[in-house]
Amino acid sequence: QVQLVESGxxxxxxxxxxxxxxAASGRTSRSYVMGWFRQxxxxxxxxxxxxxxxxxxxxxxDSVKGRFTISGDNAKNLVVLQMTSLQVEDTAVYYxxxxxxxxxxxxxxxxxxxxxxxxxVSS
Numbered sequence: 001q002v003q004l005v006e007s008g009x010x011x012x013x014x015x016x017x018x019x020x021x022x023a024a025s026g027r028t029s030r031s032y033v034m035g036w037f038r039q040x041x042x043x044x045x046x047x048x049x050x051x052x053x054x055x056x057x058x059x060x061x062d063s064v065k066g067r068f069t070i071s072g073d074n075a076k077n078l079v080v081l082q083m084t085s086l087q088v089e090d091t092a093v094y095y096x097x098x099x100x101x102x103x104x105x106x107x108x109x110x111x112x113x114x115x116x117x118x119x120x121v122s123s
Contacts, residue, residue: 001026001027001112002024002025002026002027002028002032002098002111002112003024003025003026003112004022004023004024004096004097004098004112004113004114005022005023005025005096005114005115006020006021006022006094006095006096006114006115006116006117007020007021007022007023007117008020008021008117009094009117009118009119010118010119010120011120011121011122012086012119012120012121012122013121013122013123014086014087014088014121014122014123015085015086016086016121017082017083017084017085017086018083018086018119019080019081019082019083020036020080020081020083020094020096020117020119021078021079021080021081022034022036022078022079022080022081022096022114023076023077023078024077024078024079024096024098025077028077028098029100030053030054030074031100032053032098032099032100033050033051033052033098033099033100033101033102033103033104034050034051034052034053034070034072034079034096034097034098034099035047035048035049035050035051035096035097035098035099035105035110036048036049036050036070036079036081036094036095036096036097037094037095037097037107037110038090038092038093038094038095038119039092039093039095039116040089040091040092041092043092045095045107046061047061047105047106047107048060048061048064048068048081048094049061049064049068049069049070049081050070050099050103050104050105051070051071051072051079051103052072052103053072053074054072054074055071055072057103058070058103059103059104059105061105063089064083064090067083067084067085067086068081068082068083068084069081069082070082079096081094083119086119086121087121088121088122088123089121090119090121091119091120091121092119093116093117093118093119094116094117094118094119095113095114095115095116096113096114097110097111097112097113097114098110098111098112099111
């Protein structure tokens with residue numbers, strides 16, 4: 001089993017920044033793909049970003065491209081989502097996830113999930 005714990009959520013004004021962290025523990029593997037998803041109230045969960053642990057392959061949703069950066073810290077088993085230029089539309093619960101497959105934005109390909117952390121962007 002793999003355990004994922006998110007942190008770093010909170011309330012921020014539009015235009016501000018937040019840094020989300022995901023601590024991975026248990027039977028983690030450097031071959032896993034790590035991703036971030038989010039779910040806004042009344043909406044389905046959607047893909048945000050994903051990366052290999054090496055960072056050699058990263059993908060982003062179009063809605064966050066150029067504003068969010070995903071990275072992995074091998075030494076700390078930590079995956080970080082740096083979010084800048086936040087918009088009200090970014091308000092959601094953000095989930096960290098791990099996949100034993102390829103880098104992808106498809107939710108069903110992810111095997112392990114964290115509990116989520118709330119991000120609220122005010123206007």
